[in-house]
Amino acid sequence: MVMPGLVSYISSTSFANEMAEMRQQVMEGQIGGFLLGGERVRVSYLFQLH
Structure with a gap:
């Protein structure tokens, strides 16, 4: 399913x-x-507060 190149990266x-x-x-x-x-910034800060 996953390409070997992606895995190595x-x-x-x-x-x-x-x-x-x-x-x-x-x-x-x-x-x-x-x-x-x-x-997005507000959401990230809300997650930090909880």
Whole structure:
């Protein structure tokens, strides 16, 4: 089902680092607004509060 190239890319260190940075930025609410506008940032902060 999954292409071997995709698996090797996901397993690569660079991809893992990118995902780690992205998760950190999402937690900080920095890219939420960049992706879907202010609503996304508000939603992410609401999830953090609960």
